[in-house]
Amino acid sequence: MPARTRRELLKQLGGTAATFAFVAAAGSAAAAVPASGTASGPASATAEGAGSPGAAAAMRRVRGIVARLTLDEKISLVHGATDPRRVGQAGYLPGIERLGIPELRLSDGPAGVNVTKSATGLPPVSTLGSSFNLELAREYGAVMGREGRTLEMDVLLAPQIELSRTPFFSRNKDQSGEDPYLNGLIGAAQVEGVQAQGMLAQAKHFLANNQRLHEFDREKPENSYDFIVDDRTLHELYLPAFEAVVRAGVSSVMSAYNHLNGKWNSEQSTTLTDILRGELGFKGFVTSDWGATHSTAALEAGQDMQMWDGSFYGEPLKKAIKDGSIPEAALDTAVSRILGRYDAFGMLDGSRVPARKRIDVEAGARVAREVAVQGAVLLANDGGLPLSPTALRDLALIGPTAGQVATSVSGERAYGFEERLVSPLAALRRTTGRKIAYEVGVDLTGTAVPASAFPEGLARKGGGGTDKRVDFVGSEALPVGTTAEWTGTFVPPTTGEYALKIQGWGAAVSLSLDGKELTTAAGARDSFARKWSSIVPTTDGLDNGQAEPVELTCGRSYKVVVKATGWAATIAERGRVQVRFAWVTPEQRTASITAAARLARRVHTPVVFAFNGSGGSVGGGGDFSTLTLPAHQDELITAVAKANPRTVVVLTTGCPATMPWRRQVGTILHTGYVGQEGGWSTADLLTGRANPGGKATVTWPKKDTDHPTLDPAHPERYYGVDGVVTYSEGIFTGYRGFDKAAIEPLFPFGHGLSYTEFGYSRLSVRREGAGYEVSFTVTNRGRRKGAEVPQVYVGAPRGTDVEMAVKTLAAFDRVELRPGQSRRVTLRVDERQLSYWDTEGGRWVRPEGRRAVYVGSSSRDIRLTGAAS
Structure with missing residues (x-):
């Protein structure tokens, strides 16, 4: 519908009394001002409505400040810049001291504060959503808001409230599922928790940003696909969560990377102005996703701030204003929206909720542990859980995420306090006081590729000479700041599938084979690096870059290149350079599975921990390419279940997985990714100290193609046709689509068992x-x-x-x-x-x-x- 008609409808009370009531409520809630340092509901967290004397006075204050700003000062407030202090945040705006306008620092979310200093490593939002607990979601937001303020942040890039439209979306872990009603309530509760601490929340990503495949080609933006979504589907599925956070008073909204109905989201006046501000009553400011701005025209469309730089909102915007192609009034409007939030949170007059001087580590840990407990979903149980006294006396754990805690995957989250990262195996041993057996089953660390695989050695640039292999760790680590490159001929000893890995710390490292870069690790962002190239670091504490499995031929020569670029002096934790080229050979993989099955055969109860998110499960565009568990884990589970019918499976995944072994395994616990306290929460759940009560927030298909967006008859829904992805399923995605097609899921939306009835x-x-x-x-x-x-x-x-x-x-x-x-x-x-x-x-x-x-x-x-x- 044309934008003009939307505005006319709003003037006619939105067509219904319900719409009018919503717009009125949203207008009031959008001026949210935290009144205390604790999470509170919308009523206690909101200031006067838009038409009240207080709101009018605030508007006059902001207009007065804008009138005193120079053109250059205004422009400095609408685009990102480099923080002279380099504290590791995602974005920065300079302040204007002469007018009392402070600096603004924006930190990545949506699961904790991601800056140089440590913050609580919360479980991701997918785990939180499975709790179906709104008060817990407020506490989750409060932890992030409280710790963000302590770490000198002002805006949290959270909550993420996209809908989990397709199970292949690699960021499903960052949002609360496939239902718009649940998604909105969980998101709104987080906003309330964050903003009650004096921290501004920024909801993302607006709008219909539900897959990475074809979403945005940064090198060639013109190759990005267009996403076609009809108006009814937008309103019923993809707008409700944004409607909910607007009503909760969210301060900012992030425009998404993708094209939507013919235009970039950052340049959509229909969505940014007519829908977001008009229909929904949003009063805050809109920021671009990082690098998602394509022209200065985005300003007039309703995008107020460009991140991370000023490539369009800097000098080009100044030029456009001076030559009259963009009116300065449009810039004034954007600056007013930004400063309006500053004012609402007391950032201009010193009345802001005071930040705490230090992080309360134990308080954050309690919330992280509770989220991991309440978000666990017991998918199936034939009596295997909770573990019986007999099982605990003769128990074995199998899998890398049993030996190391799988907090989450990828970035945009708090890493957590490393000293608190206790594995499920260690937690169970401490909890029960028993000697629990363990086998890795799937080796994610592997072993250093031996010298025999490099018959001519590896020539080292940057240090001279030739090395027999690349294994410079521990006492063999290279000097601080070392930059080196190793090249040579790599000859595998047998034919088969190899898992190749590049591991490092103290330097950004990469691995290439025959001219193709396979994987990287330990890259630093601004002032810090994190060990999240894989679902877990190596067992000796290195970042663990996992290549997609490769088929190699015995005796064939491959050109290998390993690079290490020592971190700059500005990077936190800079130290000696460690780098290792490692592998798991076909023989090692088979031996690990055989050893796991042998152990399972001799114990009463084996518990297999399975994962996704690394080890070959992520495909094109950053999305998953299959719901099959990576790294031959189906083979592992099948072998263990065949050896022992009492096998229990614990899934640490952020999305559904297919289960070819379902008939052989009677007990399945989906913990999701568990955050920094996940070892303890998992131990509590397995032993019965805690009772799982979480529910699935997405439908689990029996096979990939059962899902509405992956139906082979409709390639346009995910893979796209002729450069276009069409949401042709309309409102029938998730459980709605399964119901319409009468398809029996593996596990339905809302499913979750308990240790009671x-x-x-x-x-x-x-x-x-x-x-x-x-x-x-x-x-x-x-x-x-x-x-x-x-x-x-x-x-x-x-x-x-x-x-x-x-x-x-x-x-x-x-x-x-x-x-x-x-x-x-x-x-x-x-x-x-x-x-x-x-x-x-x-x-x-x-x-x-x-x-x-x-x-x-x-x-x-x-x-x-x-x-x-």
Whole structure:
């Protein structure tokens, strides 16, 4: 619908009373001002509404400051610059001392504060989302806001609230699943927690940014695909989370990399101005994703700030204003929006919530551990968990993520306090006091490639001479700042699949074979480096670059190049240069699996820890290319299960995985990525000290092609056709798509078992205003305390003008119950959850007719059914 019509609709009260009420609420909430150092709800965290005397006074203050700014000063406030202090943050704006405008520092989220100094390593948002716990989400946000302020940050690039549209999206771990209602509530709660600490939250990435494949070609932007999403789908699936965070008072929104409906997101006046500011009532400022700005025209479209530099909003913008192609009023508007948030948070008059002097490490750790516990999903249980006394007396753990804790993968997160990174194996040994056996099963560290594989040695540039191999670690490490390059002939001893690795610290290292770079590790960003090239570092503490598996031929010569570029003196933890070219040969891989199966055969219970996110599971465009577990882990699990039918599998993944071994394994616990305290949380869950109560936030398909976006009949939905990705499934993605196609999933949305059992009874559904009030009783029928997440879904009425989902999540709660305890639960279904977006009228419409109301433990495990009209 044309932008003009949207504005006209807003002038006519948005077409419905509900829309008008929302816009009014959003306008008030958008001026959120934290009043204390603790997380609070929207009411206590918001300032006066846009039309109040306080808001008018704030507007006058900001206008007065803008009027005193020079053109150069204004421009300095709308684009990134280099921080002279180099503290490791993602972005920086200089201050203007003469007018009392402070510097602004922006830190990566969405799972902790990512700067040079350490911060709490929280589990990723996918784990948080599985808790279905809004208060825990506020605490999660509060930790980030509190620690960000202590670390001198001002804006947190969080929450990430894209929808998990396709299971291949490599950043599904950073968001809370496939349902827009859940996604919005979890995101809004994080905003409240962050901003109550005086830290500005920046929600990302706006809009319909749901895959990396074809998203953005930085080298040739013109090769980036266009993403086509119809207006109804945008409003029903991809806008609700942004609507929710706007109502929670989010200070900033990040525009996404991708093209949307013919234009870059950073230049979309329809979405940035008409929808975000018009329909949703957003009052804050819009920042580009880093490098996502393509012209100065983005300013007039509604993007207020360019990050990370001034390539368009610096000198080019100044030139455009002087020659009249862009009005200075557009710049004034952007600066006013930015300074408006400064003012709302007390950054201009010194009234900002004071930052704490030091990080409360224990407080952060408690939240991280609780998120990991509450976010764990018990997918299947034939009695293998919790581990029995017999199992604990004769237990074996298998897998690299049992021997080392899998906090998360990739960047944009806090690494955590390294001294707290205790593995599940170590935590279980300490918790139980038992000698638990261990086999790696899948070796992610490997061994140094021996001299025999380099018959002519390796010529070293930068240091001269020839080395027999590249294995300069520990006492053999090279001097601080060393830069060297090794070249030579690499001859594998046997034919087969090799896992090649480059490992290092103190230098950025890379590995190339026959002119193709295979992998890198230990690269530094600005002032620091992190050990996250793989899901775990090497067992001796190096960053662990994993190449995609390669097929090599015995006796054939390959040209190998290993590079090490010593860190600059400005990099934290700079020390001696360590570099190692390592491998796992076909024979080593087979031996590891054989050893794991042999161990499983001789113990009562083997527990296999499986992972994804490194070791060959990430494909083109940075996304996953398959839901198959990488590094031959299906082979490992199958061998262990064949050796011992009591095998338990623990999955440390950020997305679904297929399970060809499902019939051989009766107990499966999905911990997700677990954060810095994950060793302890996993031990608690396995032993029964904690009871899993998490629920799946995405549908797990039996095979990749069962998912709506990966349907082979519709390549346009993910892979794209002729440079275009089309969301042709419309609103039918995730569980909605599985329901429409009547496809049985491996595990449905909302699924999650417990060590106890819950019963549902006494359903009551009644009309309450424009929505429903749904009441029912939940009873803990087992012998353990536990948490259940009852979910309310609504069906579609008959005879609607548009096709609606078979069922839609409309309400939920998380209920903690003692053995035998019952609780009456009353949930409200709002009118919005009963409505669809009318594209012709540009409004929400609630269809008439009787609606089925379902209450259950998952989208497919419905316990009670009622109806209302």
